[in-house]
Amino acid sequence: AAGVIQSPRHLIKEKRETATLKCYPIPRHDTVYWYQQGPGQDPQFLISFYEKMQSDKGSIPDRFSAQQFSDYHSELNMSSLELGDSALYFCASSLWSGRFGTEAFFGQGTRLTVV
Amino acid sequence: QKEVEQNSGPLSVPEGAIASLNCTYSDRGSQSFFWYRQYSGKSPELIMSIYSNGDKEDGRFTAQLNKASQYVSLLIRDSQPSDSATYLCAAVDSGNTPLVFGKGTRLSVIA
Numbered sequence: 328a329a330g331v332i333q334s335p336r337h338l339i340k341e342k343r344e345t346a347t348l349k350c351y352p353i354p355r356h357d358t359v360y361w362y363q364q365g366p367g368q369d370p371q372f373l374i375s376f377y378e379k380m381q382s383d384k385g386s387i388p389d390r391f392s393a394q395q396f397s398d399y400h401s402e403l404n405m406s407s408l409e410l411g412d413s414a415l416y417f418c419a420s421s422l423w424s425g426r427f428g429t430e431a432f433f434g435q436g437t438r439l440t441v442v
Numbered sequence: 443q444k445e446v447e448q449n450s451g452p453l454s455v456p457e458g459a460i461a462s463l464n465c466t467y468s469d470r471g472s473q474s475f476f477w478y479r480q481y482s483g484k485s486p487e488l489i490m491s492i493y494s495n496g497d498k499e500d501g502r503f504t505a506q507l508n509k510a511s512q513y514v515s516l517l518i519r520d521s522q523p524s525d526s527a528t529y530l531c532a533a534v535d536s537g538n539t540p541l542v543f544g545k546g547t548r549l550s551v552i553a
Contacts, residue, residue, distance in 0.1 A: 358538040369530060369543040370486065383540050417485055423538040427474045427493045431541055433485040 329354055331420050331434035339440045340408050348403040348437045352420030358382070359401040360431060361393060362417045370417060376401060377423065408441045415439075444469040446533050448544035457553050461518040465531030465544055468512070472533040475507055475514045476541065480528045490516060521551040 332351040340346050352359050358377045362370035363386075372385035376395035387393070390408075395401045405412060415436045421429040445468040455461045467475075474493050478486035492498045492505040492514065504517040514533075518525055528548045532541040 360540050369545045370541075372540045372542075375538070375540050377538055382538065385540065415483075419541075421538055427534075427536070429474075429534075429538055430476065430488055430491050432488060433478075436485045438483075 331418055331432055333416075333418050333434035333437050335437060336435065337438045337440075339442060341442055342408055342410060344408050344441075346405045346408060346439060348405070348416055348418075348439070350401045350403070350418030350420075350434060352399055352401070352418070353422075353432060356399070356420035356422045356432075358421045358423055358429070358431075359395055359399070360419045360421075361387075361401070361403050362419065362433075364415045364417060364436075366414075373403070405439075410441050413439055413441045444472070444533070444535075444542045446531055446542050446544035448529075448531050448547045450545055451548040452550050453547055454550045454552055455521050457521060457523060457551055459521050459551075461521045461525065461549055461551070463516040463518075463529050463531075463547050463549065465514040465516075466512055467514070467531075467533045467542075469533065469535060469542075470509075470512065471535045472512075472542075473536055474534045475505070476532045476534070477503075477505060477514075477516045478530040478532060478543075479525075480530055480546065482528075486530055518549075521549075523551045523553050525549060526551045 528546040
């Protein structure tokens with residue numbers, strides 16, 4: 328079965344550079360979530376999109392922005408990178424059932440290292 | 443603020459034993475609960491979802507939910523060394539709102 332695809336898998340950037348992470352959700356899934364996970368930490372919610380519209384916003388820094396495109400893929404844009412942005416970035420997707428909270432499936436993640 | 447609490451562990455159990463992982467949540471509006479397994483450096487993998495009070499069994503895994511006590515648990519029977527991982531409990535209040543994760547419990551199954 329198709330899974331959530333993230334690219335790139337690894338990324339090394341210097342401070343103050345920009346980075347763009349991409350996420351391709353499971354086909355027919357209508358919701359995309361972005362999470363950041365630091366070493367030894369639980370995943371922290373950044374932002375989500377439902378049907379290409381921003382639906383929820385978490386602890387996403389102002390330096391970051393994201394969008395979901397017409398083909399449902401999503402991109403997380405990160406500018407003015409700081410050392411503290413080094414983390415695993417996960418994208419997850421789900422299909423809204425309309426009632427109970429839906430199961431979300433995670434991509435393999437992008438490991439961002441800022442040097 | 444919605445919170446999900448887990449004992450960080452590590453929880454050590456011998457191979458073949460039952461591992462019991464616990465989770466409490468603060469938001470009474472939470473309706474759906476999920477257990478994810480995460481190996482170091484890998485992505486969270488959904489292993490169980492539970493929506494109503496009681497037990498739900500899937501193979502060696504049993505999830506238990508008690509909404510009155512705001513308590514969720516995961517039992518792993520016949521634990522294997524390959525079960526050694528961090529187990530994340532997550533709660534959602536409704537629809538496609540984002541998962542709220544606990545900090546995870548690290549499980550170590552000793553051969």
